[in-house]
Amino acid sequence: MRKHLPGLFGVVSFILVVLVFSQTYAPSAFADDGPDAAGVSTQASAVEAGPIAPRLTKDDYPSSTIVRPRVVVWLAAQMHLWFAAFVLAVPIFVVVIEAIGICRKDERYDRMAYEFIRVSMTAYTLTAGTGVVFAVVLFFFYPHLMRYLLSIFRPTVFLYFIFFVLENAALIMYFRLWKRLKTGAGKIAHLCIGIALNLAGTAIMFVANAWVTFMMSPAGVDLKGAFQGDVWAAVHNNLWNPMNLHRFIANIAYGGSIVGAYAAYRFLSSATEEEKAHYDWMGYTANLIAIGALLPLPFAGYWLTAEIYAYSQQMGITLMGGVFAWLFIIQAVIIGALFLAANYYLWCGLSRSEGGKRYTPYIKYIAFMVAVSFIVWFTPHTLILKPWEASALGGQYHPYLGPLGLMPAKNTAVNIMLLFTFLSFLFYRRANRVAVVSWAPYGKAAQTAIFSSAILNIVFLGVYYGYFTNTVYKVASSVPQVATTLFAIIACLTVEFFIYRGAKEAGPYKWGRMPERSQYAIFLITVSFTWLMGLMGYVRAAIRQHWHVFSVVRDASPDAFTPTIGYAANVVSIGTIIFMALVVFIFWLSGRKGADYGE
């Protein structure tokens, strides 16, 4: 019990802090302030529907000469979000792995799942701790905004706590009963507790998403921000579902990447071959899940962005056509690096089996295609030009590279990048096998035909509909492009399954036979994910610009300006370094305790 005290303390503090604030900032208190305190009018008609949004002045914000309030809230929010993603993501991963272990009757999966839920216990404490800090600084520096939000979302705050308590109860049961419920019906019951843990965790995220998305696309309020009484309308605003989906998928990918980083850390510090083999296998499985979840993520992001455009053209253009487009270029570079790292890990994995050598000559061609796609993917439309370059080009666009800066080129590039990453995976899967069915050459020819036609179709859709028809089709053509990619992947996997049914072994996988440099590729994937979450999270929040709640509550604080891209990138990067240092600390702490599975 004693070892869980810090965690319990964090959880209880978190609950107490937010409960205290939710009572302090109850709607009645808000209404009583009157117009003098916050510039809020409490006219009778408005009070009936709910208080109208406060019109703030700079005096409504506590000033500080020691810290910049926005940076403090920004970093506190980001830290809490990263840890929250960690503790929401890893249990999803753990339950999936536990289920695979049950289905395959392979105890290695169970051991990996247990090891990970144990690691995330420390992360839970830090999540609650950062949550307390975040809540305190938010209520302290932005009291009127929080009062307004609570006047609308108060019922959901209590819902949040209910899910929070349920999640913690499920987590403790899930962890403590692992060894007791190890077989038979007990194991199924244990898996159900894990699913309950994830449902509660996901519900918490959905509730918090409602608050965040309301600030971007407010609903359930009139033009003056007066709440109309329907909480569900405020929750179910335009961006709520797109963000729920985007964050849910991202959490699965993030969970896989964190587990992958842990496996890489333990692989590099392994003292025995057996340990090395275990963590190599763990790293591979985790990466497979991370990259598998990454595949649909751009499309969920596309939906979210399309909804942002649909809600407000102004926010949409600011997001991708204005200054924030530069952060999308950084995003493109990081995502490209992530794909390269994933491919590199698979290429190195070919050395696990003797049969892998058959496929190493193809690596350079795959790398070429990934690199070409990557170049298209991150080439900006509006260029950073020196005066002499601008003079030579006669403008901000390049005559030859300009078309690569548009969305159809990006969509085409990312789909081709996905397909070639899939090809790396396919070769890796074949590394230790030799097909024995007589029609194998025809099957492989069919796969080649599917793969080639898919690429031709993607390029045609991107070029023709992207540049030679109306712009309405330009956006719409991305859907058949994605469908083509998914079809090619599924069709090739299906053919692959039948070709290699009953296949002969070319040489068994020797887990642990991986070069150490491959493990740094896993670290790169994890750091890339974390960095991306910080950068794009900032962009999503910052496109509101000088609004706390878009078009309803104006930000009148001295910080109501868009910081430079360099400054924003620095804040996020510092946050990433601090977070990753804490993650490594958690790994180290976990390593010191030793793996106690089955002991």
Next chain:
Amino acid sequence: MRIPKLAQFIIIVAVLYALLKAPGVFLGKPIPESLIFMYMVLVVATVLLVMTSTDESAEELFSPIRALVQDPKKAFARNIVFVIAPLVAGYIAYGLSSKGMEPPAELRSIHPAPLSKMAAYGKRFDMATLENPLRATETEDKEIFNAYVAEGAGIYFKNCFFCHGGKLDGRGHYAHALTPRPLPFKGRDTIAQLSESYVFWRVVKGGPGLPSEGGPADSSMPAWEDKLTEEEVWKVVLFLYDFTGNRPRERAREGK
């Protein structure tokens, strides 16, 4: 003859660098240094990843470097490299730091987000729903549409031609004196990406009407609100699309 891995690495990187420099040298259309830097980081990283994907290949790539540092027989070559390498680094550092008089690279938002409402010609325009009122004639009465386009051409050549050019390529007589340069309307990546209401807003309000948020935005464009009527601006917009063969961006509607 088989080329050693390290030499392959150097050749690939050098050839690709030369290819990236070629448009500037031969066609006068340089790829910006900021972009070449990004491309070259990717090229070096990708080639390194491919060459280190197997132990044998990685060993072949790095063994000459290791030998150069460790092998007693290579002392002469080592000494030469250890003298040349810092000199090259110093030369590059000097080259990077000696361009003190050059203004820094410009980061600019070309298409700032429009305001949701625009006030002009004594009324308010809702930018989210604003359409070109003359566009319907394109399908309803081609003759009238052509007349509008011809009038738009006349207005263009009396007012806009001097900066945006006779070919609508952004290279008018005065263009070279302006910073930023006027935009070309040709090609698929300027007005083809914009709705007519956006182009209308940019003509009517020009540089002085750029929003304070969403920057850094900058424009040499004058505001034409006081010089052209609302209908004249719409006619010019029709002409811009018609002459360049572009279609204005349409809003996706239900069912489309």
